[in-house]
Amino acid sequence: xxxxxxxxxxxxxxxxxxxxxxxxxxxxxxxxxxxxxxxxxxxxxxxxxxxxxxxxxxxxxxxxxxxxxxxxxxxxxxxxxxxxxxxxxxxxxxxxxxxxxxxxxxxxxxxxxxxxxxxxxxxxxxxxxxxxxxxxxxxxxxxxxxxxxxxxxxxxxxxxxxxxxxxxxxxxxxxxxxxxxxxxxxxxxxxxxxxxxxxxxxxxxxxxxxxxxxxxxxxxxxxxxxxxxxxxxxxxxxxxxxxxxxxxxxxxxxxxxxxxxxxxxxxxxxxxxxxxxxxxxxxxxxxxxxxxxxxxxxxxxxxxxxxxxxxxxxxxxxxxxxxxxxxxxxxxxxxxxxxxxxxxxxxxxxxxxxxxxxxxxxxxxxxxxxxxxxxxxxxxxxxx
Amino acid sequence: xxxxxxxxxxxxxxxxxxxxxxxxxxxxxxxxxxxxxxxxxxxxxxxxxxxxxxxxxxxxxxxxxxxxxxxxxxxxxxxxxxxxxxxxxxxxxxxxxxxxxxxxxxxxxxxxxxxxxxxxxxxxxxxxxxxxxxxxxxxxxxxxxxxxxxxxxxxxxxxxxxxxxxxxxxxxxxxxxxxxxxxxxxxxxxxxxxxxxxxxxxxxxxxxxxxxxxxxxxxxxxxxxxxxxxxxxx
Numbered sequence: 001x002x003x004x005x006x007x008x009x010x011x012x013x014x015x016x017x018x019x020x021x022x023x024x025x026x027x028x029x030x031x032x033x034x035x036x037x038x039x040x041x042x043x044x045x046x047x048x049x050x051x052x053x054x055x056x057x058x059x060x061x062x063x064x065x066x067x068x069x070x071x072x073x074x075x076x077x078x079x080x081x082x083x084x085x086x087x088x089x090x091x092x093x094x095x096x097x098x099x100x101x102x103x104x105x106x107x108x109x110x111x112x113x114x115x116x117x118x119x120x121x122x123x124x125x126x127x128x129x130x131x132x133x134x135x136x137x138x139x140x141x142x143x144x145x146x147x148x149x150x151x152x153x154x155x156x157x158x159x160x161x162x163x164x165x166x167x168x169x170x171x172x173x174x175x176x177x178x179x180x181x182x183x184x185x186x187x188x189x190x191x192x193x194x195x196x197x198x199x200x201x202x203x204x205x206x207x208x209x210x211x212x213x214x215x216x217x218x219x220x221x222x223x224x225x226x227x228x229x230x231x232x233x234x235x236x237x238x239x240x241x242x243x244x245x246x247x248x249x250x251x252x253x254x255x256x257x258x259x260x261x262x263x264x265x266x267x268x269x270x271x272x273x274x275x276x277x278x279x280x281x282x283x284x285x286x287x288x289x290x291x292x293x294x295x296x297x298x299x300x301x302x303x304x305x306x307x308x309x310x311x312x313x314x315x316x317x318x319x320x321x322x323x324x325x326x327x328x329x330x331x332x333x334x335x336x337x338x339x340x341x342x343x344x345x346x347x348x349x350x351x352x353x354x355x356x357x358x359x360x361x362x363x364x365x366x367x368x369x370x371x372x373x374x375x376x377x378x379x380x381x382x383x384x
Numbered sequence: 385x386x387x388x389x390x391x392x393x394x395x396x397x398x399x400x401x402x403x404x405x406x407x408x409x410x411x412x413x414x415x416x417x418x419x420x421x422x423x424x425x426x427x428x429x430x431x432x433x434x435x436x437x438x439x440x441x442x443x444x445x446x447x448x449x450x451x452x453x454x455x456x457x458x459x460x461x462x463x464x465x466x467x468x469x470x471x472x473x474x475x476x477x478x479x480x481x482x483x484x485x486x487x488x489x490x491x492x493x494x495x496x497x498x499x500x501x502x503x504x505x506x507x508x509x510x511x512x513x514x515x516x517x518x519x520x521x522x523x524x525x526x527x528x529x530x531x532x533x534x535x536x537x538x539x540x541x542x543x544x545x546x547x548x549x550x551x552x553x554x555x556x557x558x559x560x561x562x563x564x565x566x567x568x569x570x571x572x573x574x575x576x577x578x579x580x581x582x583x584x585x586x587x588x589x590x591x592x593x594x595x596x597x598x599x600x601x602x603x604x605x606x607x608x609x610x611x612x613x614x615x616x617x618x
Contacts, residue, residue: 187486194483197472204432204466205535206458206487262474 004185008178015174022163030339035162037279037340042169043227043234044275046176047248048255048267050223053180054216055253056261057189059196061117064105064124065249067131068221071098072228074135077147077238082140087152091168091229098225099218101131106217110210125249132244147238154233161233168230176223180264183219192216193262254294258301260308269310273351276344283340301351309354316353316361323349385410385570386431386462386539391440393430400426401594403440408539413561413571415581417605417615418591424574425467427591428543432464433457444539459487463537467544469528473517477508480516480527484534494534501530504560522553529557539570546577558584578615582606 025035051065072094079090109123135142158164183189191212194202203209232238251274252267259270274294281290305312313320327349331342356364386408394400400423408414418424429435431442433454442449447460463484472480481501485494502509505526511519516527525545532540542561546554558580565571575581582588582602590598590611598611605611 190479190483191486193475194472194486197474198470200434201466201470201472202483203454204434204458204464205484205531206455207483208455 004182007181007185011174011178011181015170018170019167022159022166025163032162034339035166039162039166039169040234040279041272041275042166042173043231044251044255044271045268046169046173046227047224048252048259048271049173049176049180049264050220050227051249051252052256052261052264052267053183053223054220056256056266057183057192057196058213058216060213060216061121062124062220063121063246063249063253064102064127064221065224065252066244066246067124067128068098068102068224069228069231069248070128070131070135070243071101071221072225073232073235073238073243074141074147075225076229076232077149078141080152081147081149081232081238087154087233091226094229095222095226098228099222101127102217102221103214106214110213110217128244128249132240135244136240142238142240144240146240148236149232149238150236152233165230165234169227172223172227172230176227177264177268179219179223183216184264188212188215254298258298258305258309260310260312262308263310263314265314266308266310269313269350270308273309273347276340276347280341280344301355304357305354309351312354312358313350315358316365319365320350320353323353385412385445386572387441387443388427388431389441389443391427391430391437391442393426393435393437393440395426395435399438399594401430404591404594404596406589406596406599408570408572411565411568411570412587413565413573413585415573415575415585415588415602416591417575417578417581417588417611419576419614421593422591423594424591425543426594428464428467428541428574431462431541456487458535458537459489461536461538463532463535463540465525465528465532465540465542465545467547469521469524471516471524471527471531473515475516476513477516477519477527478512480531481508481534484531485536487535490534490536493536497534497536501533504533504564505530522549522557525549525553525557526560529560533564537569539572540564541572541574543574544576545573546575546580554580576615578611 021038022035024030047065047069050068051062054060055062075094075097076087076090079085079093080087105124105127109120136144139145141147154161154164158167183192191202191207191209194205194207195209195212199209235242255270255274256267257270258274259268260266277297278290278294281293286293301309324346327346328342331337331345335342388404388406391401391404392399404427406414406416416424416427426435430437431449433449433452437450440450444460444462449457449460449462452460472483475483478498481498482494485491485497490497502512507523508526508530511523516524519527529540529542529545540561545557549557554577561571561573562584571585573581573585582605585602587601588599588605589596590605598605598608600608
């Protein structure tokens, strides 16, 4: 209970600090793309964290993120872009529409026991295809002509476009992370992790598996859709091909797996690292190399850090945080490039830290704390 | 305590069990023996709600388990130690135990119960924060039993707890089962290891090709000529 109160205070503090950033940016005359960079990072953190509530927690592998995202995008595109609703009235519906689609899917797939494993993954992929087809067919949604979001007015209190996007994505990200944290710390989270490890045994122990899986799928769809609803504004001209492409599901999987799916912080770390790398690659004009590079990086990292970066660096967070700060400080002193580059160098520092295997780290840290596998060896010699 | 009446079930259209009738009385240890493929694990699955009976009844303290939803069965007082242990490998020992107290009835007492499990299995208390998957087979079996006990069962159902364990560990674990039984726990022990099982149990059933083909006190079964040949290698 105490740790939960402390964590929630931490969320509140982080929220207030991040909320102050647009004012700071204005006063210190930061380049505009700093805010864009940040709210795009918020977007990816939200998408991957919401994906992780289903797949990371319950183990049901989903390619459905594009579907929840797409439903959200088209909900605000239709209501605010075409029907002239006020944007903030349409936005919650983006989340709720995705939630309803998600729960309908859950009713089907979680009731049929034969739809486990790979079939579940393919079914979620199929949902995105079906939704794309529906959007393309019906002129009221898209009809193949696309939908414009460029003339949708935003309420004045949110400020100009960039700060408004920043504030809205920030709120949704914080809601997503608090939810991910609360589930992680709750009985629901425990039950989901038990389902991930062995669903049959979990049910035998009294975990209401159907209800829990529905809850995880619902939370995933809701936050994915809600963020999609805001993102329609950033896309501006919404098309079926773009929205329902495989990009969103592939990136959230990549980010979460790299960061680690067994902890709510994993997708946050993974999203920051991958999004920043991709963003800097694009800005350096290497767009075409991106996929080759990211593909190789993933193979390498997944092999090197199987449990995900977050669980690795958690054990050595003091050193990691120091390295992060050191790189930031050094690049501020010696290097005049933009803050985003400095952030990238510091993130690469974290990555490097995570790549050090446990054994090597213990030697480096001059400490001998037995890892679980080692203490097992110890015990076996005692037995003998 | 437990009454299995004319239980018939199987997978898909393949029938595995034919009219199985058996019972466990209060405070009894009963063993169910049988070769590989006899349907022992199928019976365990039917009792724990993983598999729906086609016909027949399973009564636990006069509650019909066949009409109980699977996740509520543990609340009614039966706890299963599944074949192959099936602990949660990526959770710590303590978390594995805590998740055993998931059902509403046992949940309020989880703190005291964890302490009790650590008293029963001191080996586990030395490894509280260790990941369960990194422990030895014997320790994992202790953990699986501990996890089942966390549900505060009146009947403990064990599926081949001796599988793949060194004889000394098996002895150790059976000793604990005996103790638990003396404290009032009823036990249904499904085993291939007939000698050890009959030494522990008061009564036994023999399951072959999905049918009960023999039953009696442990003494009677141990003396049975056919059984001695088939299961005891004597």
